[in-house]
Amino acid sequence: MRPDRATRRPLTRIATAGLAAHVFFELGAGVGMPAASVLGPMPAAGLWTLGTGTLWRAAGTRPASSDRIFAVCNGVGLAAVIAHLRGWPGRRTRLGVPWLRECEGMGPELMRYYNPILYVSGAAALGALLRENRSAPRYLPLLALGLVPLLIVTQHAEHWRLREIAGQRPGWWNRRLRGLG
Template sequence: MGPYRIGWVDPLGRRPLTRLATAGLAAHVFFELGAGVGMPTASVLGPVPAAGLWALAAGTVWRAAGTRPASGDVVFAVCNGAGLAAVIAHLQGWPHRRTRLGLPWLRECEGLGPDLMRYYNPILYVSGAAALGALLRENRSAPRYLPLLALGLVPLFIVGQHAEHWRLREMARRRPGWWNRRLRQLD
């Protein structure tokens, strides 16, 4: 170790792709909240508790991904698999078109509207690509079947996303707020 490495700490820690996937998932749900369509679990918990839960979960996974030994790979494989499944569910469960490369590109999602898709799609793709990369490169001590099991969640996530969107639209109609302002425009 040279003199330039004394005291240096890798800011991304042991699992940089897992951390990037976690940051991407957090960006995704907080983008939805900031855009005025709510966020996952906001229809059940309310916007502030849901945001607190998402921030706590993302912060916990972020920190653990940088500090936990290889024996923690099972947990991170499940997290990355579920994150990848959530991205795939978005890309398959909402109106989309195909890019020149044949990839799905959302036209609308959860009330965000076409004007925000140029920001939202890259967030999803970065998060999904990081989760896939982490599954292939970082979670090596975890059983290989775990991500495949997580991909089985895609149909459930699609149903869950649409149910949550319906509940959030109903809440926006009954109890308008800053956090669901875009959903009020849909009715």
């Protein structure tokens, strides 16, 4: 393939869609979404929509010389999934993989949907790093994985702020967090 030709990156697109599904599932479940405690639910949703659409389109049209950008995005996406699996209460399945019992105010009744969303997103990001982002330096996703501890702290801080907001200004988007703040 010539270096100036567009690369399709289907796994990067799946990882992008999975990350969007993850954050919009949180919003739909009534626990907010990342940045909602700072921006509000609608601006945060707009920002996530814009970012997802931009990354989705770019992943299908940008040349291989853009692999650095996608390696960072896939690395951060994988780090976010790992941070969820390490930072929230879970258990091990019969296969030995982590399975969340609850997360960010969502109880066990939603985990049968939420866990697969996380796993599809994380597996696609990992696959993209191994198969699609080959021209990017290998240290980029490793640096992104170094964000896991910071992402755990950030997730819990955002959850705490969202709980406070739910107590002060209840709405449809934070309904599961009422009474937890």
